[in-house]
Amino acid sequence: MSDPVMAADGHxxxxxxxxxxxxxxxxxxxxxxxxxxxxxxxSHILRRQIREWQGAQRRRANKNYVK
Structure with missing residues (x-):
């Protein structure tokens, strides 16, 4: 998900x-x-959380690649 939005159903x-x-x-x-x-x-909060998670995944992948 790269552009999360909230709809009237709360999702x-x-x-x-x-x-x-x-x-x-x-x-x-x-x-x-x-x-x-x-x-x-x-959904700015969800977008930030997604970007933080993606960054953590990239760091983890880079760390594992360097070994």
Whole structure:
């Protein structure tokens, strides 16, 4: 996930995937329930956590490669 957004159902999605979904539906992909609105909001905290995890994975891979 590189561009996480929050939808009205309270779940995080990759922006491009949920935009494709919402282009033809107005329901939650996870619950199937109608969404009160189809607005999407950036999830800055989740994006930061993903980048931190990716950095840790790269450091781990580099550390293992050097051995």
């Amino acid at each position: 995080a999605y990759e922006r491009s995937a949920i935009e494709r979904w919402l282009a033809t539906k107005s329901t939650s992909p996870l619950t199937g329930e109608e969404l009160g609105n189809t607005g999407l909001f950036p």
